[in-house]
Amino acid sequence: MEDITVEDLKQRIESKEEFVFIDVREEWEYEEDNLGALNIPLGALPHQLGEIEQYKNQEIIIHCRSGARSGNAKKFLETKGYNKVRNVLGGINAYREFED
Template sequence: MEDIQVEELKERLDKQESFVFIDVREEWEYEEDNLGALNIPLGTLPHQLDEINQYKNQEIIIHCRSGARSGNAKKFLETKGFSKVRNVIGGINAFRALED
């Protein structure tokens, strides 16, 4: 699936649209600033697939700080049969820059 720009993400969050939202940053990063996503750090993602397997055919939007880790998470999930995964371009940094 095509990745998602922060503008579209903000609009969808504002409208409280339904999608699976995952933050793959480390716990301490998530605690400092988060958008309300489920926190599954990239390093633990392979061990936590059971938690998200029921979402295999639903839209999943993944973000991190800048988009690099979430890009890797997207590729990994696609190899595990997740078909509708989107990476947030620019991550939370770009999202927060929208608000400035």
């Protein structure tokens, strides 16, 4: 599935669209800047797949600080059969820049 821009993400959050939203940053990063996503750090993702198993056939949008970790998370989830995963390009850094 194609990745998503921060502009698209912001619009979808503001319009309260239904999607599964996961933040793969570390807990301390999440606490500093939280967009309301479920926090599962990238390193913990393989061990916490059970938490998101019920969303396997739904659209999942993943973000991190810059888009690198979430890109890796997307690739990992795709190998586990999740085929509707989208990475937020530029991550929270780009999201905050877009907001200003």
